Amino acid sequence: MTRHSVQTQPVDGQKPGTSGLRKKTRVFMGAHYLENYVQSIFDGIGGVEGKTLVVGGDGRFFNDRAIQVILRMAEANGAAACIVGQNGILSTPAASHLIRKRGTDGGLILSASHNPGGEDEDFGLKYNGPNGGPANEGVTDKIFARTKTIDQYHILDAQDVDLGAIGTSTLGAMTVEIVDPVADYADLMEQLFDFDAIRALFASGFRMRFDAMHAVTGPYATAILEGKLGAAKGTVVNGTPLPDFGGGHPDPNPIWAKDLMDAMFAQDAPDFGAASDGDGDRNMIVGRSQYVTPSDSLAVLAALAHLAPAYSKGLAGVARSMPTSGAVDRVAAAKGIECFETPTGWKFFGNLLDAGRATLCGEESAGTGSDHVREKDGLWAVLLWLNILAVTRKSVKELMNDHWAEYGRNYYSRHDYEDVDAGAAATMMDGLRAQFGTLVGKTFGPLTVSSADEFAYDDPVDGSHSAGQGIRIGFSSGGRVVFRLSGTGTVGATVRVYLEELETDPARMDQDAQEALAPIIAAAEEIAGIRAHTGRTAPNVIT
Ligand code: VG1
Numbered sequence: 122m123t124r125h126s127v128q129t130q131p132v133d134g135q136k137p138g139t140s141g142l143r144k145k146t147r148v149f150m151g152a153h154y155l156e157n158y159v160q161s162i163f164d165g166i167g168g169v170e171g172k173t174l175v176v177g178g179d180g181r182f183f184n185d186r187a188i189q190v191i192l193r194m195a196e197a198n199g200a201a202a203c204i205v206g207q208n209g210i211l212s213t214p215a216a217s218h219l220i221r222k223r224g225t226d227g228g229l230i231l232s233a234s235h236n237p238g239g240e241d242e243d244f245g246l247k248y249n250g251p252n253g254g255p256a257n258e259g260v261t262d263k264i265f266a267r268t269k270t271i272d273q274y275h276i277l278d279a280q281d282v283d284l285g286a287i288g289t290s291t292l293g294a295m296t297v298e299i300v301d302p303v304a305d306y307a308d309l310m311e312q313l314f315d316f317d318a319i320r321a322l323f324a325s326g327f328r329m330r331f332d333a334m335h336a337v338t339g340p341y342a343t344a345i346l347e348g349k350l351g352a353a354k355g356t357v358v359n360g361t362p363l364p365d366f367g368g369g370h371p372d373p374n375p376i377w378a379k380d381l382m383d384a385m386f387a388q389d390a391p392d393f394g395a396a397s398d399g400d401g402d403r404n405m406i407v408g409r410s411q412y413v414t415p416s417d418s419l420a421v422l423a424a425l426a427h428l429a430p431a432y433s434k435g436l437a438g439v440a441r442s443m444p445t446s447g448a449v450d451r452v453a454a455a456k457g458i459e460c461f462e463t464p465t466g467w468k469f470f471g472n473l474l475d476a477g478r479a480t481l482c483g484e485e486s487a488g489t490g491s492d493h494v495r496e497k498d499g500l501w502a503v504l505l506w507l508n509i510l511a512v513t514r515k516s517v518k519e520l521m522n523d524h525w526a527e528y529g530r531n532y533y534s535r536h537d538y539e540d541v542d543a544g545a546a547a548t549m550m551d552g553l554r555a556q557f558g559t560l561v562g563k564t565f566g567p568l569t570v571s572s573a574d575e576f577a578y579d580d581p582v583d584g585s586h587s588a589g590q591g592i593r594i595g596f597s598s599g600g601r602v603v604f605r606l607s608g609t610g611t612v613g614a615t616v617r618v619y620l621e622e623l624e625t626d627p628a629r630m631d632q633d634a635q636e637a638l639a640p641i642i643a644a645a646e647e648i649a650g651i652r653a654h655t656g657r658t659a660p661n662v663i664t
Pocket residue numbers: 139140233234235398402403442465466467484485486488606607608609610617
């Protein structure tokens with residue numbers, strides 16, 4: 122086996138976004154593209170000489186081929202060891218846990234999360250640091266800078282490693298350890314939650330449907346829900362990870378998990394439904410005839426987490442991304458704990474979790490998590506819900522009604538305009554910025570604008586400043602609209618419009634969300650001119 126240094130040159134567009142680099146799979150498969158980016162990561166983090174890395178992904182098309190390249194490059198760059206999930210599989214939260222548990226120097230996670238997989242779909246790669254969390258902006262800036270100057274990469278000439286055989290072997294001078302992707306993660310969940318109480322719940326006849334969407338959580342959910350907790354066989358559906366996720370869109374929301382929604386609103390619906398995304402870090406919660414928005418889920422979990430053993434002493438604080446609804450803020454205020462508002466993307470929660478300032482974090486995009494790892498964690502959220510259901514023995518609907526009665530209801534919806542012309546989207550955002558000085562006091566139907574600005578974040582732990590994190594317009598009713606461009610799309614621009622209205626009148630808490638939000642939706646259109654700029658008459662996806 123010999124090592125080679127291959128001469129290369131920078132390729133355009135290797136700027137990591139909200140969660141690493143995401144591109145069309147064929148782009149990653151192009152000559153030197155993956156190699157350039159992997160070498161840029163290694164160089165950007167100061168080399169991997171003597172280091173140990175965790176490597177795994179969500180099993181999508183090209184996952185296994187990319188891992189073989191990464192292993193050969195890690196060896197040629199002097200890494201001491203790589204710990205790899207069997208068959209290249211590791212959910213994002215399981216990878217985060219392994220990085221932390223084994224005290225490694227970080228890891229490479231291969232995933233484009235909720236984006237579809239396949240040769241003509243999407244692929245992604247991100248680096249997580251030794252704390253198990255996504256690299257902060259300082260590190261991703263260094264990686265990106267290196268992609269622009271890179272001139273060579275290092276790789277070992279070798280046969281493929283057998284990713285199916287659990288155990289330790291060597292690749293050149295590097296140790297390769299293939300591990301069961303589920304075992305350590307399942308142990309962690311058992312430490313956090315009252316498995317006996319959840320077992321008793323299932324034994325009492327409680328029925329559940331977990332839709333793994335042909336993505337990575339299948340093996341995890343089957344082992345934990347059916348294996349350890351006694352849920353009936355068949356509770357987990359679409360449980361075998363497929364390279365193209367069965368042709369679906371592994372994004373757990375009412376649009377892409379429509380089968381689950383239909384099952385939960387049917388006559389013989391189970392008591393509890395849940396789904397997770399491509400890489401297992403997102404969750405969708407739905408009760409019998411009761412969808413729970415991710416923002417509401419975060420608020421309910423914050424209110425009741427103390428019912429689970431790991432959180433029985435209460436929460437140090439909570440954090441949400443800026444576009445996430447203010448429902449959790451109301452819980453934090455009632456409990457007298459700190460509540461942080463961060464830019465979109467899990468990396469911003471890392472410092473708060475590391476510093477012990479926040480225990481629970483969440484995003485409106487169906488990500489919820491805690492200080493047990495440094496990623497959002499889909500199955501964790503499902504298990505915390507199950508723990509709460511097991512202790513209270515209330516239905517999801519009862520829990521939601523109780524919650525709204527106590528804290529008020531934040532009606533919420535996100536409207537996405539996908540694959541919009543990037544220039545047109547930028548012009549729309551500039552048009553909004555130009556109105557900051559004149560909007561306050563203006564009325565739109567029943568609404569009066571009370572604030573208009575662009576969100577910037579000063580990290581309370583390390584003092585770093587992140588600007589340009591979304592335009593927010595507040596109304597005196599307590600509602601607001603947020604405009605943001607996605608950082609994870611792979612074609613054109615995606616405009617996200619986040620809509621929220623606060624309702625504290627108990628008589629008005631059972632409205633349809635789109636109806637309750639109609640005045641805000643109309644104001645958003647009038648202020649931003651979304652139709653004129655995008656050429657669209659309606660959003661592609663409403664969640
Ligand atoms: C989207 C979501 C964001 C999430 C990110 C990664 O980003 O809005 O909340 O953190 O995806 O999720 P954007 O920039 O497209 O809005 V995934 O499950 O990596 O992991």
